[in-house]
Amino acid sequence: MKPYYITTAIDYTNAAPHIGHAYEKVLADVMARFQRLSGREVYFLTGVDQHGQKVQKSAEKAGVTPQEFVDGITQHFTSAWETLGIKFDGWAATTDNRHKRVVQAMLQKLHDNGQLYKKAHKGHYSVRQEQFLTDKERSSDGNFGPEWGEVIELEEENWYFRLSDHVEWLKGYIRSHPDFIYPPHRANDVLNALEGKATDLCISRPVERLNWGIPLPFDPRFVNYVWFDALTNYISFGGYLADECGNEGLPKFDAIWPADAQVIGKDILVPPHAIYWMTMLHALGFTDEQMPRLIVHGWWNISGAKISKSLGNVIDPKVLAQTFTADGLRFYLVRDIATGYDSDFSEERILMAYNKELGGGLGNLLNRTLKMANNYRQGKISPGSFDDEACQNVRQVVADAEAAYPVRMNGWEIHLGIEEAMKIVTACNAFIDLTQPFKLAKDEAQAARLDAVLYHLAEALTHVSVLLSPVMPRACAEIQKQLGWLQPEAFRLGDLRWGLLADGHQLGQGTPVFPRVEIAA
RNA sequence: GCUCCUGUAGCUCAAUGGUUAGAGCAGGGCACUCAUAAUGCCUUGGUUGUCGGUUCGAGUCCGGCCGGGAGCACCA
Numbered sequence: 001m002k003p004y005y006i007t008t009a010i011d012y013t014n015a016a017p018h019i020g021h022a023y024e025k026v027l028a029d030v031m032a033r034f035q036r037l038s039g040r041e042v043y044f045l046t047g048v049d050q051h052g053q054k055v056q057k058s059a060e061k062a063g064v065t066p067q068e069f070v071d072g073i074t075q076h077f078t079s080a081w082e083t084l085g086i087k088f089d090g091w092a093a094t095t096d097n098r099h100k101r102v103v104q105a106m107l108q109k110l111h112d113n114g115q116l117y118k119k120a121h122k123g124h125y126s127v128r129q130e131q132f133l134t135d136k137e138r139s140s141d142g143n144f145g146p147e148w149g150e151v152i153e154l155e156e157e158n159w160y161f162r163l164s165d166h167v168e169w170l171k172g173y174i175r176s177h178p179d180f181i182y183p184p185h186r187a188n189d190v191l192n193a194l195e196g197k198a199t200d201l202c203i204s205r206p207v208e209r210l211n212w213g214i215p216l217p218f219d220p221r222f223v224n225y226v227w228f229d230a231l232t233n234y235i236s237f238g239g240y241l242a243d244e245c246g247n248e249g250l251p252k253f254d255a256i257w258p259a260d261a262q263v264i265g266k267d268i269l270v271p272p273h274a275i276y277w278m279t280m281l282h283a284l285g286f287t288d289e290q291m292p293r294l295i296v297h298g299w300w301n302i303s304g305a306k307i308s309k310s311l312g313n314v315i316d317p318k319v320l321a322q323t324f325t326a327d328g329l330r331f332y333l334v335r336d337i338a339t340g341y342d343s344d345f346s347e348e349r350i351l352m353a354y355n356k357e358l359g360g361g362l363g364n365l366l367n368r369t370l371k372m373a374n375n376y377r378q379g380k381i382s383p384g385s386f387d388d389e390a391c392q393n394v395r396q397v398v399a400d401a402e403a404a405y406p407v408r409m410n411g412w413e414i415h416l417g418i419e420e421a422m423k424i425v426t427a428c429n430a431f432i433d434l435t436q437p438f439k440l441a442k443d444e445a446q447a448a449r450l451d452a453v454l455y456h457l458a459e460a461l462t463h464v465s466v467l468l469s470p471v472m473p474r475a476c477a478e479i480q481k482q483l484g485w486l487q488p489e490a491f492r493l494g495d496l497r498w499g500l501l502a503d504g505h506q507l508g509q510g511t512p513v514f515p516r517v518e519i520a521a
Numbered sequence: 522g523c524u525c526c527u528g529u530a531g532c533u534c535a536a537u538g539g540u541u542a543g544a545g546c547a548g549g550g551c552a553c554u555c556a557u558a559a560u561g562c563c564u565u566g567g568u569u570g571u572c573g574g575u576u577c578g579a580g581u582c583c584g585g586c587c588g589g590g591a592g593c594a595c596c597a
């Protein structure tokens with residue numbers, strides 16, 4: 001099976017990352033880790049979009065070169081991803097020379113094939129914003145508002161991509177490939193946007209207006225503008241045209257393409273990814289079988305401005321990670337939203353998810369299990385010979401969860417996959433209250449039963465630690481450390497079976513993995 | 522304006538046209554003491570936005586109205 005190639009949108013290096021950036025990367029990272037755990041080879045690409053006018057202007061304002069400026073902002077991203085445990089294989093920075101070479105080679109190819117042409121455009125131009133204005137920019141009275149400053153008539157030559165040549169193909173492709181976009185209802189938006197007259201895509205800016213970009217190889221008076229630069233990262237850093245461009249240190253393109261998942265936000269589906277990106281690939285000669293799959297996620301809405309009072313700036317992922325640990329934040333970000341839909345970020349909810357589900361549920365289960373095992377058996381456990389309905393039920397819950405979990409995860413229903421794993425936690429806590437091992441310990445005649453109960457708890461927890469490891473890699477490693485069980489490097493989901501802990505297994509000491517967070521109201 | 526989605530418990534959401542519309546959280550009560558004031562059990566709570574239609578039967582299908590949201594290609 002080909003490696004699982006997963007990408008995220010590359011973030012614009014104009015400002016530091018916020019919770020939305022973090023969510024997308026966590027979502028992709030969870031899927032990448034899940035696929036690795038499933039035994040699939042994975043290539044996970046993420047990165048930053050460093051060119052463009054906003055960067056050029058911000059750098060001028062800051063009195064530094066554009067490269068110095070983007071290097072600074074880029075560090076905010078890389079350090080945030082390190083904090084959050086985002087484990088990517090490839091880093092796509094659009095100022096990377098390997099990327100520039102591919103963009104130029106690609107543009108040259110399209111130029112040679114007659115897919116690009118030059119024409120003059122006359123329209124309303126905002127001097128202050130340095131951009132042409134469309135009717136959408138007009139205010140309700142039909143004029144351009146004061147925010148645009150002086151608006152003049154301007155004629156300018158630019159290069160265009162024959163996007164309209166590929167629209168009919170795209171419509172047919174979307175209709176015949178229901179899996180192209182997840183969730184599928186988004187495809188309607190694309191088809192709706194494709195109704196009406198198709199127009200071509202402007203892909204350049206004169207160097208006088210924009211110089212912070214990649215020059216067109218066949219016309220150096222122009223710089224490439226946005227899409228053929230930013231979107232191309234998915235293939236340039238995947239090894240596309242690597243031989244021809246002399247690029248090294250990249251994957252074998254034929255081996256990893258097409259992307260199994262291009263994780264993007266709903267704001268950049270139409271038109272960039274669903275229309276520009278797809279027609280670009282088609283123009284380059286990619287076949288239907290070589291088209292990527294788009295995973296479109298929703299947004300975290302910040303409802304009301306008052307939620308950050310007691311937490312400080314709540315939308316800064318680093319602050320949240322400090323309060324709830326990186327894994328606590330990762331858990332919340334994929335637990336409290338359904339992929340493709342929006343959710344409201346709420347301080348109350350993240351506090352609840354952390355304290356109740358992780359602290360009171362999973363963490364406390366581990367802690368009470370380890371304390372009892374250490375108090376009654378010096379931490380040494382044995383399955384023993386005792387069995388009853390309660391024990392069987394625990395094993396059944398584990399088996400059911402492990403059957404449902406990969407189905408949910410593969411279908412991008414991460415929150416439901418998590419729910420499956422948490423069912424084991426709930427069942428184990430009920431199992432303790434039912435069997436009352438702390439009472440069994442006082443009765444020597446119940447020794448065999450106590451052995452069975454303790455073993456079932458520790459074994460079930462081991463399984464949970466594997467299932468949740470894509471979501472909370474560090475916390476699950478800590479849980480496994482306390483359980484005295486080291487997950488083998490090559491351990492896969494398919495290796496999960498009852499009896500991971502050997503007879504006589506020595507458990508470690510328990511320390512709260514998710515210490516309770518107290519927040520003053 | 523055009524296209525599409527949506528309205529179910531305080532909140533977030535489930536319910537191939539078929540028993541008495543379910544679950545989690547929040548709220549209330551009880552139990553327990555191994556554990557991070559943790560856990561378990563029980564429980565209150567709904568005229569399914571509204572009006573009409575189709576049907577033996579409608580949360581589900583159709584239409585109107587009211588409310589919420591999304592998208593509509595040379596904006597990054």
